[in-house]
Amino acid sequence: MPGTVSVDPLLRVAVAGGTHGNEMSGVFLVKHWLKDSSQLERDTFSAVPLLSNPKASEKGVRYFEKDLNRCFTLDILSSPDSPDDPYEVLRAKEINRMFGPRGSANAYDMVLDLHNTTSNMGVCLIVSGVQNAIEMHTCRYIQTRLPHFNPRIYVYAKPGGESYSVDSVATCGLGFELGPQPQGVVRADILQKMKTLVEVTLDFINHLNKGMEFPAFETETYQCAGQVDFPRSSDGEISAVVHPSLQDKDFSLLRPGEPLFLSLDGQSIHYSGEKPLYPVFINEAAYYEKKIALILAEKVRVSVPALRRRTH
Amino acid sequence: MPGTVSVDPLLRVAVAGGTHGNEMSGVFLVKHWLKDSSQLERDTFSAVPLLSNPKASEKGVRYFEKDLNRCFTLDILSSPDSPDDPYEVLRAKEINRMFGPRGSANAYDMVLDLHNTTSNMGVCLIVSGVQNAIEMHTCRYIQTRLPHFNPRIYVYAKPGGESYSVDSVATCGLGFELGPQPQGVVRADILQKMKTLVEVTLDFINHLNKGMEFPAFETETYQCAGQVDFPRSSDGEISAVVHPSLQDKDFSLLRPGEPLFLSLDGQSIHYSGEKPLYPVFINEAAYYEKKIALILAEKVRVSVPALRRRTH
Numbered sequence: 155m156p157g158t159v160s161v162d163p164l165l166r167v168a169v170a171g172g173t174h175g176n177e178m179s180g181v182f183l184v185k186h187w188l189k190d191s192s193q194l195e196r197d198t199f200s201a202v203p204l205l206s207n208p209k210a211s212e213k214g215v216r217y218f219e220k221d222l223n224r225c226f227t228l229d230i231l232s233s234p235d236s237p238d239d240p241y242e243v244l245r246a247k248e249i250n251r252m253f254g255p256r257g258s259a260n261a262y263d264m265v266l267d268l269h270n271t272t273s274n275m276g277v278c279l280i281v282s283g284v285q286n287a288i289e290m291h292t293c294r295y296i297q298t299r300l301p302h303f304n305p306r307i308y309v310y311a312k313p314g315g316e317s318y319s320v321d322s323v324a325t326c327g328l329g330f331e332l333g334p335q336p337q338g339v340v341r342a343d344i345l346q347k348m349k350t351l352v353e354v355t356l357d358f359i360n361h362l363n364k365g366m367e368f369p370a371f372e373t374e375t376y377q378c379a380g381q382v383d384f385p386r387s388s389d390g391e392i393s394a395v396v397h398p399s400l401q402d403k404d405f406s407l408l409r410p411g412e413p414l415f416l417s418l419d420g421q422s423i424h425y426s427g428e429k430p431l432y433p434v435f436i437n438e439a440a441y442y443e444k445k446i447a448l449i450l451a452e453k454v455r456v457s458v459p460a461l462r463r464r465t466h
Numbered sequence: 467m468p469g470t471v472s473v474d475p476l477l478r479v480a481v482a483g484g485t486h487g488n489e490m491s492g493v494f495l496v497k498h499w500l501k502d503s504s505q506l507e508r509d510t511f512s513a514v515p516l517l518s519n520p521k522a523s524e525k526g527v528r529y530f531e532k533d534l535n536r537c538f539t540l541d542i543l544s545s546p547d548s549p550d551d552p553y554e555v556l557r558a559k560e561i562n563r564m565f566g567p568r569g570s571a572n573a574y575d576m577v578l579d580l581h582n583t584t585s586n587m588g589v590c591l592i593v594s595g596v597q598n599a600i601e602m603h604t605c606r607y608i609q610t611r612l613p614h615f616n617p618r619i620y621v622y623a624k625p626g627g628e629s630y631s632v633d634s635v636a637t638c639g640l641g642f643e644l645g646p647q648p649q650g651v652v653r654a655d656i657l658q659k660m661k662t663l664v665e666v667t668l669d670f671i672n673h674l675n676k677g678m679e680f681p682a683f684e685t686e687t688y689q690c691a692g693q694v695d696f697p698r699s700s701d702g703e704i705s706a707v708v709h710p711s712l713q714d715k716d717f718s719l720l721r722p723g724e725p726l727f728l729s730l731d732g733q734s735i736h737y738s739g740e741k742p743l744y745p746v747f748i749n750e751a752a753y754y755e756k757k758i759a760l761i762l763a764e765k766v767r768v769s770v771p772a773l774r775r776r777t778h
Contacts, residue, residue: 182704182707182730183730185703186730214754214755215527272648272650272651334648335648336584336646336647336648336649336651336751337648337649337650337751338584338649338751338752338754339584339648339749339750339751339754340704340707340708340749341707341708341713341749342707342708342709342710342713342728343710343713345707345730346710349730391497392494392652395494395652395653395654395657396652396653396654397654398654398655398658401653401654401655416654418494418495418498418657418661437651437652437653438651439648439649439650439651440650442526442650442651443526
């Protein structure tokens with residue numbers, strides 16, 4: 155992917171938290187910025203804080219009726235309004251009107267969305283794909299500025315698959331997924347990292363807006379390859395838990411034959427896939443109801459063209 | 467407290483899990499034992515598994531309408547039934563009928579109640595007071611058999627204060643509080659420890675029933691001395707989080723002047739109490755709504771008389 159991508163300055167930027175109301179770094183930061191947004195100001199723009207799911211944040215739950223961060227599909231966003239719509243469908247349409255509409259010229263330039271996981275994912279930067287040079291350069295800038303955070307890039311949509319997350323209403327979107335942190339808890343260490351990530355991202359946008367050029371690069375990404383459910387007994391109940399040797403080993407290579415699960419009577423269940431993959435979201439609390447014990451990702455190297463501000 | 471306490475054999479024993487429906491070690495173990503209770507059988511008795519709060523366990527939440535583990539007061543248990551009673555009040559009365567009534571000759575001999583915390587409490591044995599020789603000897607036996615678990619004894623009721631937990635319906639009650647574990651997650655390491663604690667406790671009861679004698683001893687306990695809320699702004703929102711130097715330091719001595727909280731603008735708030743105390747339940751997710759950031763405990767050495775089975 156040679157050449158250089160030239161882009162207009164990014165002037166309309168939002169930082170969303172509380173998309174899941176029990177992921178507390180974002181809830182806490184956005185509530186703070188709604189009172190005092192000075193940390194979101196830069197020379198060339200000021201970012202806007204957004205509490206995505208006020209009702210879920212108020213109750214301290216992931217969602218009220220439906221997972222908001224799965225509602226930003228064209229199907230849902232373009233569906234006719236109905237009094238039977240779950241709260242989150244109404245809220246998704248509202249956010250789409252405020253910060254989109256998705257795919258339109260009116261859409262915000264960038265939305266950052268702040269998440270936590272109970273998994274040991276460290277600092278994970280989530281994009282829906284690898285084609286957007288601004289998103290990829292944002293990740294690169296974060297990796298360069300904050301190497302001690304060891305930020306990894308995770309691509310959640312399969313090639314050709316539709317994005318569905320809050321940040322997809324904007325032209326560019328990025329999720330920050332920080333863990334491990336229990337649901338409903340604010341940890342100071344994670345909070346500080348999240349705040350730094352947002353600050354560095356806004357710095358990057360400011361540099362881009364002011365004319366700084368960013369050279370082409372190659373980087374490694376982790377791309378979703380599939381998901382694995384817990385073993386279950388005939389009544390549907392979970393019959394084995396994440397193996398202690400796999401627990402907390404997000405982003406560590408899992409090889410065929412290595413243990414995945416452990417039953418209460420001490421039986422190990424092994425990974426029977428054909429190729430080694432990288433497990434992520436291992437034992438994430440919110441994924442039990444989605445029947446996901448872990449996600450398996452492939453490490454894929456991608457080339458990203460240079461990036462600079464368009465000069466008229 | 468010299469002398470020897472002689473007791474009748476403990477034949478009616480229950481093991482409760484899911485008292486809080488998102489504390490998954492107990493939910494998982496009790497569901498397993500409800501299918502196959504062979505691990506709960508001993509020579510002299512068989513313990514009965516109890517899923518305390520089925521509705522909350524089904525939904526994966528702490529409680530449905532009211533915290534069940536605060537419902538076992540004489541006031542609530544003796545209140546006239548009302549159609550407006552929260553689910554957990556009805557359930558508390560039902561459990562009291564099944565395993566109590568509290569304080570009566572019909573009450574079960576012992577109820578164990580399995581809990582998890584998001585705090586770094588390790589293996590914590592919870593009693594309502596230190597007067598019950600069977601409870602204290604159970605703790606002692608666990609400490610002796612499982613020294614690598616470093617089990618600590620926490621006394622939740624203040625002297626003269628009423629107990630209110632599920633296990634208080636029985637003549638003897640003990641809570642196992644294991645952490646850190648996020649709400650809604652089963653960790654294999656914590657699950658294995660919980661299972662071992664139950665097994666060792668049932669072994670102790672079996673030995674006592676069969677005539678083994680247990681000598682008097684002294685031990686250290688951590689007794690609840692007070693609780694500390696988060697700093698809050700005028701609108702009631704939390705304005706500072708648990709200080710990173712305090713996070714995960716449950717059971718480590720906190721001295722006057724040491725940091726408790728950290729605000730987003732980097733201000734530390736210090737412990738202004740007069741005497742050093744031991745913080746526990748630091749940053750427990752379920753206590754945010756109770757306005758408890760941590761509990762402060764005093765270390766108190768207690769003497770426990772010898773224990774043996776009564777011979778008729």
